[in-house]
Amino acid sequence: MAKGAYIALIAHDQKKDDMAAFARRNEALLRPFSIVATGTTGGRVLEACPSLDVIRLKSGPLGGDQQIGALIATGEVSMLIFLVDPLSALPHDVDVKALTRLATVYDIPMALNTATAEILVRTLTATDTQN
Numbered sequence: 001m002a003k004g005a006y007i008a009l010i011a012h013d014q015k016k017d018d019m020a021a022f023a024r025r026n027e028a029l030l031r032p033f034s035i036v037a038t039g040t041t042g043g044r045v046l047e048a049c050p051s052l053d054v055i056r057l058k059s060g061p062l063g064g065d066q067q068i069g070a071l072i073a074t075g076e077v078s079m080l081i082f083l084v085d086p087l088s089a090l091p092h093d094v095d096v097k098a099l100t101r102l103a104t105v106y107d108i109p110m111a112l113n114t115a116t117a118e119i120l121v122r123t124l125t126a127t128d129t130q131n
């Protein structure tokens, strides 16, 4: 993974505890990287892991998903970990779809659940240390 590229972290409300736990488990792996996150998720990650370099954007419903989508379009995101809640209706569902669509268009490694996130974070950080 290219240095300077962001790892993007986002979690829906019902998944924020899972994201905080994920960050805590993987704090050492994530520490060398710059993280970009939607507002509330970023706050939870920083609370759990104050040592991480986290840039907080707007909250998802206020445009945070779109901000991360724009960073993907400009080539600044190398990994997207987006813990989605498939059991709740969201007012900004169109933004969520737009973001996952852009991650697919630009072929960004994308985890939508914790199990995949655990695999992805190890694979990409291991690749990085070989470069």
Ligand SMILES: O=C(CO)COP(=O)(O)O
Pocket: 010, 011, 012, 013, 037, 038, 039, 040, 041, 042, 058, 059, 060, 061, 064, 065, 092, 096
């Ligand atoms: O709603 C979100 C993603 O769609 C997440 O936004 P927050 O991290 O601000 O809650």
